[in-house]
Amino acid sequence: MSQHTNDYGQPVGFPLPDWQPRAWPSYETFTGDYCRLEPLNAEHHGRELYAAYALAEDGRDWTYMFAEPFADEAAYIAYARQLENGRDPMHFAVIDPVSNRAVGSLALMRIDATNGSVEIGHVAFSPLLKQTRMATEAHYLLMRYAFEQLGYRRYEWKCDSCNQPSRNAAQRLGFQFEGTFRQAIVYKGRSRDTCWFSIIDSDWPQVKQGFERWLAAENFTAEGTQREKLEALRTLR
Template sequence: MTQHINEYGQPIGAPLPEWQPRQWPCYEVFTGQYCRLEPLSAERHGRELYTAYAQANDGRDWTYMFAAPFADEETYLAYAKSIEQGRDPMHFAVIDMQSQRAVGTLALMRIDAKNGAVEVGHVAFSPLLKQTCMATEAHYLLMRYAFDQLGYRRYEWKCDSCNQPSRKAALRLGFQFEGIFRQAIVYKGRNRDTCWFSMIDAEWPQLKQAFERWLAVENFHADGTQRAKLEALR
């Protein structure tokens, strides 16, 4: 890597003479092969999402979320209403292309258009969505939007350091582990040490190619099992 030195003999970061602040994300519809992302609407998606989340046997999927398990549909609908159309976070519903029903949500958040950085968070995938092609594609669609359409430089993932499934998912998707911020957050009456992960624009072309190869129909057997793992295609 080329080292840049200023007039005082000090090492400095690479110059970005053409850099301009990026556009703030918009609420759009993103369509893939297996799923579609739509701006979250309590009216359109709320009941389907509550039904999808109710497929879980218990409330463990909410342990590391800021939201708590929802006791009834009315409570979830009120929550969905409170977060729809927000400027930051911006929540999207994941629609199963086969059933045309909402099966989970995720959001763009901590949006820093000036520096071209954004985080994906509030990932609430129901049992109908977890560990499916749709789940991977939902992340890919937002990454593609951030890098290819908005021209962002950095895409982040953060989670509770105790949340091993989330840490594993970040690495599988191609994020790089950056470290742990100790005692970063207090939530649900307890401490959270936060793991930071990221991917950057220079890495995106290779990651994008791997996603597209993995998502291709020919990468799956007739029974739906994968031929090659995503990690192996990078």
């Protein structure tokens, strides 16, 4: 990025003379080749999500979430009712189009329409969703919405510095590590250092290319095994 200076010769950020605040995200349904995202609704999705999460062997998927594992279906549905129709975060259920059942959820959050920045968070993927084409496509659909439909400049990922799987996922998806905010949060009776990652609008064309190459049918064998990793297809010219 070229250097810019003001009338005093001081370095300043590059100009954005035509910048206008962006629209707030809306609750929409996003349909891909492998999954569908729907606004989270406790009545429609609650039982399916609880059943999907209950397939996990233990509660470790909730260690780095703000919520705890749910004792029963009623507890999860009560929690889901608190999430639906929120202005920020905005939660979406991930639907498997084969079974037509909800198998996970994620949210747009810390929405800053004035500056064109949004974070993806509250990523709660069940065993039915983890490490599938659906999981990757769910992230792609919301990223594409933020950058291409809303015109946002920045898309963030933050996680507990101890959560190595989340850190690995962010980098696999194309986020760049920006640093660690030390002692940023107290949650569940413990201190959290928070790792920050981002994708910005100038990164998006290359990130999008990687997603679309990876998600293409020809990248998978008849048994559903990937031929090339997402990271390799993002850097391939």
